[in-house]
Amino acid sequence: MKAGVIFTGTGPILILTSYGSLSEPKFVEKLQAKGIMKFIAYELDVDEVRRKYGKKFDYIMGDVLQEDDLRVLDYNGHNVFYNFSFGNLGQPVIVG
Template identity: 45%
Template sequence: MKVFMLMAGSGPLMILTSHTSIEEPEMLEKLASKGIDKFLAYEVPFDLAKARYGGHFTVVANDLHETDDLRVLDYNGERAFRLFTFAELGPVMMHEPVEEKRAA
């Protein structure tokens, strides 16, 4: 499982997924279906996230099934920012939808 901090238009959130990369097409489709199509993502070390979220992490991880391979670990961006320093996060991955034309 992987843990990612996403910076999206609605604010930061932490997700837990069984996908190996945030950039997998299936993962991008799942995020887009939830209204998240443009974001910055940082991988968070699994063991570190587990330690910082404690029992809540275990509950969310145990509820992760093969048919439901994306779970929100934390909607509260302020809490996620307090729990992790930028130095603890992996390199930034940027994603935005490909647009045929940009409005001027």
Template identity: 55%
Template sequence: MKSAIVFSGTGPILILTTYESLTHPAFVKKLAAKGINKFVAVELPVEKVKQKYADNFNIVMEDLHQTDDLRVLDYNGHSIMNAFSMKEWGRPIPYEP
């Protein structure tokens, strides 16, 4: 399980995914289906996301399959940026087709 902030042309979204890589071809294809073709992603500690999003995290987790899945936890850039310190971010992972 991974959690990440994905920055795209429309702003950041907070995602949960079972993909092992944030550049996995199937993961990238799912983002493309949402209109996101290039992006920069930063991983977040799943426990921190769970702590900050509590009930919403649990609701989204109930809908997340064990393999090859992606769910958007938050699409409000303001709340995402306020919820996490940049010190909690992993290394930036750029993707461009």
């Protein structure tokens, strides 16, 4: 399981995915199918996301399939932006 913050044209979203990487072509295709053609993505520590989102994280995780799945945990850009420090973000994945 991967967690990531995706910076899109409308602001950041927080996702959970069963894809092995945020740069995996099928993951990118899944985002593009949702209308996200250009983005910058950063992988997050899943345990940190779990601590910050608690029951909401558990609820979404219960709905994530084993393979080829993607769920938005938080689409409130303000919330996502301020929940994670830029200093904790790794190398970006840039698409578009």
